Amino acid sequence: MSHLSEEQEKALKILSELKDSQLLSHLNSCVHCGLCAESCMYYLATNDERFVPAVKVALVSSIYQRYCSFTGRSFPQLVNARELDDATQNEMVDLLFGSCTLCGRCTMHCSIGVDITYVTKVGRSMLAAMGLVPATLQSTVNAALQTGNNMAIPTDDFISTISWLEDELRDEVNDPQASIPLNQAGANVLYTLNPREPKFFPLSISAMAKIFYAAKESWTLSTHMYDVTNYAYFSCNFEEAALIAQRLYAEVENLQARRCVLAECGHGSRAFRWEAPNYLQHPFSFDVLTSVELLAEYIRDGRIRLDKEKNREIVTLHDPCNLVREGGIIDEQRYVLSHAATTLIEMTPHGVDNFCCGGGGGQLAMSEYGDRRMKIAELKADQIRRTGASTVVTPCHNCVDQLMQINNKFKLDVNIKTLGEIVADALVLE
Amino acid sequence: MPIMEIEGRVFEVDGDGFLSDPHLWNEDVARLIAQHDGITEMNEKHWAIVKFIRQNWEEKGLAPMIRSICQTTGIKLREIYQLFPLGPARGACRVAGLPKPDGCV
Numbered sequence: 001m002s003h004l005s006e007e008q009e010k011a012l013k014i015l016s017e018l019k020d021s022q023l024l025s026h027l028n029s030c031v032h033c034g035l036c037a038e039s040c041m042y043y044l045a046t047n048d049e050r051f052v053p054a055v056k057v058a059l060v061s062s063i064y065q066r067y068c069s070f071t072g073r074s075f076p077q078l079v080n081a082r083e084l085d086d087a088t089q090n091e092m093v094d095l096l097f098g099s100c101t102l103c104g105r106c107t108m109h110c111s112i113g114v115d116i117t118y119v120t121k122v123g124r125s126m127l128a129a130m131g132l133v134p135a136t137l138q139s140t141v142n143a144a145l146q147t148g149n150n151m152a153i154p155t156d157d158f159i160s161t162i163s164w165l166e167d168e169l170r171d172e173v174n175d176p177q178a179s180i181p182l183n184q185a186g187a188n189v190l191y192t193l194n195p196r197e198p199k200f201f202p203l204s205i206s207a208m209a210k211i212f213y214a215a216k217e218s219w220t221l222s223t224h225m226y227d228v229t230n231y232a233y234f235s236c237n238f239e240e241a242a243l244i245a246q247r248l249y250a251e252v253e254n255l256q257a258r259r260c261v262l263a264e265c266g267h268g269s270r271a272f273r274w275e276a277p278n279y280l281q282h283p284f285s286f287d288v289l290t291s292v293e294l295l296a297e298y299i300r301d302g303r304i305r306l307d308k309e310k311n312r313e314i315v316t317l318h319d320p321c322n323l324v325r326e327g328g329i330i331d332e333q334r335y336v337l338s339h340a341a342t343t344l345i346e347m348t349p350h351g352v353d354n355f356c357c358g359g360g361g362g363q364l365a366m367s368e369y370g371d372r373r374m375k376i377a378e379l380k381a382d383q384i385r386r387t388g389a390s391t392v393v394t395p396c397h398n399c400v401d402q403l404m405q406i407n408n409k410f411k412l413d414v415n416i417k418t419l420g421e422i423v424a425d426a427l428v429l430e
Numbered sequence: 431m432p433i434m435e436i437e438g439r440v441f442e443v444d445g446d447g448f449l450s451d452p453h454l455w456n457e458d459v460a461r462l463i464a465q466h467d468g469i470t471e472m473n474e475k476h477w478a479i480v481k482f483i484r485q486n487w488e489e490k491g492l493a494p495m496i497r498s499i500c501q502t503t504g505i506k507l508r509e510i511y512q513l514f515p516l517g518p519a520r521g522a523c524r525v526a527g528l529p530k531p532d533g534c535v
Contacts, residue, residue, distance in 0.1 A: 143532045150533045199496065199531075365533070401535055404516060
């Protein structure tokens with residue numbers, strides 16, 4: 001056996017020190033039927049067999065065999081066991097980071113239920129242990145760890161932006177008492193943001209502020225910790241992911257909010273609502289819900305009134321993978337849209353089988369693979385074009401950005417909105 | 431290192447088309463990148479936005495907040511999105527020769 005570095009030993013411990021049989025079941029069960037191939041956007045867009053999801057599972061499995069099984073240690077060639085050398089590591093980075101959006105579509109299509117996305121994430125966590133996370137992705141994680149938000153926005157810039165938006169809100173609703181509260185203890189709702197909203201795209205903040213105003217909600221933002229994202233979920237460094245999740249957890253408790261409402265952010269919802277109890281090893285002491293569910297609740301309970309005639313253009317809906325496939329939030333956004341717009345034309349496929357925007361899994365941050373990202377985006381562009389829609393709604397800021405690029409590159413000439421924005425456009429103020 | 435070729439000129443860029451060396455930037459380069467994004471002619475408003483972003487980055491090492499861009503240039507938010515269809519980050523910051531900002535942009 002060749003000499004292994006300390007980092008490699010740490011990576012291999014992820015495979016050898018198992019708490020249960022979950023990983024082994026998924027590593028050993030693939031029957032190589034190949035059905036996953038046509039579920040994967042990378043394979044569909046390129047016909048390159050390296051991108052078949054089963055190949056990614058086989059890669060992680062081959063390392064497991066080499067270091068953790070008797071046959072693989074003694075007769076590696078019998079079980080396709082592979083050394084964890086430079087070539088293997090480069091291939092892992094290229095396949096697990098560079099050609100997967102963690103969209104989970106392959107897992108849905110697997111004939112025997114192998115959780116391929118989970119295996120991919122285990123492989124990514126090995127790379128994280130070896131310091132092999134692509135630099136652009138790690139840079140976004142570092143910004144969050146060092147500054148408290150993933151775009152390194154200074155607090156005074158954040159506060160002046162919110163104050164500017166508050167002035168605009170007062171003009172918009174013609175009420176000098178309208179507000180965007182900051183750091184108010186004991187509010188019903190602590191609302192979070194994706195940092196790209198205050199930095200570059202604040203229309204979605206204005207939209208939600210207007211909706212909260214109409215619903216007469218008791219709500220607040222925190223200036224200390226408002227970032228809904230957790231890019232360490234993508235890098236699969238679970239210690240860093242836990243640090244980021246803990247900050248938001250602590251801030252909800254600090255401000256004694258009853259509910260933490262997650263901004264329209266697919267991975268952020270996944271990383272906090274569904275993963276944070278695992279990262280932190282304890283349950284939540286407060287309610288956590290996505291803003292998609294909150295909007296549906298406001299409509300159902302009559303807390304806001306909408307006039308869908310205000311949105312008469314043809315609308316289609318892009319489902320963020322982390323909300324629909326991973327989180328099971330499928331009907332809520334459709335219920336909201338049925339009240340906010342007159343005509344929804346669904347994409348084919350949609351809902352749990354929808355294609356990723358192409359920018360998931362950290363791809364949007366990873367410039368290293370920008371060409372591939374825009375190559376697989378052709379599938380999404382075709383889907384949108386076939387609906388004939390002039391507006392694409394998606395409850396995820398990451399998807400919004402990728403859709404903006406798709407719109408520009410493939411000349412779709414559509415408007416792209418968050419769910420909150422189209423709801424705010426349909427609001428009827430009492 | 432990927433390259434971007436516009437009108438016979440070749441630039442080293444990252445995988446998202448942002449200049450690898452932001453110091454190679456000048457107004458001619460800005461025009462070329464803008465053309466690449468389908469902005470055939472940079473008007474006064476385009477320049478006001480790009481120059482402010484560039485100045486902020488040179489002074490503070492960061493792209494400015496959209497609030498500062500709006501308030502300094504006097505251009506309305508929605509108009510900025512029309513002027514730069516890829517948005518302030520992938521659109522205006524790229525034309526201004528900045529490195530790609532971190533995050534969901």
